[in-house]
Amino acid sequence: MNVVSNIPPLDLKRQYQAIGADVSAAVLEVLASGAYIGGSVVRDFEQQFASYVGTTECVGCNSGTDALYLALRAMKIGAGDEVITTPFTFIATAETISEAGAKPVFVDIDLATFNLDLSQLAAAITPRTRAIMPVHLFGNPLDLTKLMSIATQHNLIVIEDCAQATGAKWNGKQVGSIGHFGCFSFFPTKNLGACGDGGAITVNDPALAADLRMYREHGSRQRYYHEAIGVNSRLDAIQAAVLQVKLQHLDRWNQQRAKVAAIYQELLANVPNIITPQATPGGESAWNQYTIRLVAPAGIDAAAYRDRVRASLLEVGVISMIYYPLPLHLQEVYRDLHLPIGSFPNTELVSHQVLSIPMFPEITFDEQQRVVYALKDAIAAHHTPE
Ligand SMILES: *Cc1c(COP(=O)(O)O)cnc(C)c1O
Numbered sequence: 001m002n003v004v005s006n007i008p009p010l011d012l013k014r015q016y017q018a019i020g021a022d023v024s025a026a027v028l029e030v031l032a033s034g035a036y037i038g039g040s041v042v043r044d045f046e047q048q049f050a051s052y053v054g055t056t057e058c059v060g061c062n063s064g065t066d067a068l069y070l071a072l073r074a075m076k077i078g079a080g081d082e083v084i085t086t087p088f089t090f091i092a093t094a095e096t097i098s099e100a101g102a103k104p105v106f107v108d109i110d111l112a113t114f115n116l117d118l119s120q121l122a123a124a125i126t127p128r129t130r131a132i133m134p135v136h137l138f139g140n141p142l143d144l145t146k147l148m149s150i151a152t153q154h155n156l157i158v159i160e161d162c163a164q165a166t167g168a169k170w171n172g173k174q175v176g177s178i179g180h181f182g183c184f185s186f187f188p189t190k191n192l193g194a195c196g197d198g199g200a201i202t203v204n205d206p207a208l209a210a211d212l213r214m215y216r217e218h219g220s221r222q223r224y225y226h227e228a229i230g231v232n233s234r235l236d237a238i239q240a241a242v243l244q245v246k247l248q249h250l251d252r253w254n255q256q257r258a259k260v261a262a263i264y265q266e267l268l269a270n271v272p273n274i275i276t277p278q279a280t281p282g283g284e285s286a287w288n289q290y291t292i293r294l295v296a297p298a299g300i301d302a303a304a305y306r307d308r309v310r311a312s313l314l315e316v317g318v319i320s321m322i323y324y325p326l327p328l329h330l331q332e333v334y335r336d337l338h339l340p341i342g343s344f345p346n347t348e349l350v351s352h353q354v355l356s357i358p359m360f361p362e363i364t365f366d367e368q369q370r371v372v373y374a375l376k377d378a379i380a381a382h383h384t385p386e
Contacts, residue, residue: 064185
């Protein structure tokens with residue numbers, strides 16, 4: 001019998017095989033330098049990343065979560081304030097709003113893009129609304145032209161959650177350069193991943209960048225003098241060195257991801273019960289994930305169907321992921337918001353249907369074919385209620 005290996009959701013070992021020598025050399029250089037916190041490696045990366053995104057400033061920090069939190073703090077958003085965001089995202093987006101002391105206000109998503117439904121945004125704005133925190137989910141940019149025009153009209157700050165969208169473009173411009181703040185994660189599974197935690201905030205205002213640095217460093221502009229309660233959130237020199245090497249490959253990797261997505265699109269075009277993801281017209285997705293919707297046949301529970309298809313894939317070595325199985329408004333932590341089932345129908349629907357199939361720059365055509373055959377088999381096998 002032929003033993004075939006598993007197809008993982010992503011395979012960082014293949015990336016390391018390709019560029020590992022350069023990454024290791026950069027890390028060794030930091031180790032030998034003795035400068036492990038701050039220093040020129042971090043400053044150089046901040047400059048390189050700002051110029052990549054197309055902003056004047058970049059402030060490195062410890063994670064994408066901290067990037068969002070620091071942006072909120074820099075705008076002094078806290079108790080009594082509301083921030084509009086999506087319930088269909090990773091917890092960090094809403095969590096940072098709560099952590100800052102403000103209230104997350106959810107708006108449902110658009111079924112075609114998984115991103116905030118901008119036609120419902122105005123209705124959620126109140127006198128307490130200070131900011132909008134959109135997420136470019138799965139790498140797919142949200143319509144920033146429309147969003148910025150709503151934000152400007154209501155005098156709101158836009159904090160882009162770009163964690164999954166490093167390198168994505170809206171109207172030819174990088175995400176993170178259009179809103180007031182671009183918040184990035186360098187978690188290893190993101191498009192530009194460190195070898196550990198890391199994050200960054202991009203802005204076009206030097207005074208804002210200085211405030212972000214102040215909050216990042218214990219509320220201090222001058223060592224041992226503190227003007228605010230801040231945090232300790234550093235981008236390590238070792239991670240900055242890794243990121244400098246990887247940034248040079250990011251566009252190529254993202255182009256490869258786009259090719260992988262186009263191949264899936266073609267191979268899955270006529271498969272029943274599958275809705276393939278669409279990039280927002282006007283945008284260029286970074287394809288952090290390739291997330292399909294599985295539509296259950298009549299009489300079958302949506303989530304149970306999706307889970308059965310997923311189990312069938314696993315049996316033949318295809319590992320898929322569910323981002324995200326439980327919308328944020330239904331999480332225990334947000335019970336106090338009193339947002340029952342039915343509050344955000346599109347979000348709730350897709351949370352039962354989504355399945356993210358293997359997506360990474362190094363995946364081979366043969367592997368993609370195996371994923372698609374496995375999906376077709378699973379769908380054929382589960383077309384009746386069990
Ligand atoms: C990963 C992620 C974050 C948080 O990034 P970390 O670096 O893991 O803290 C925030 N928002 C979204 C949408 C993410 O996917």
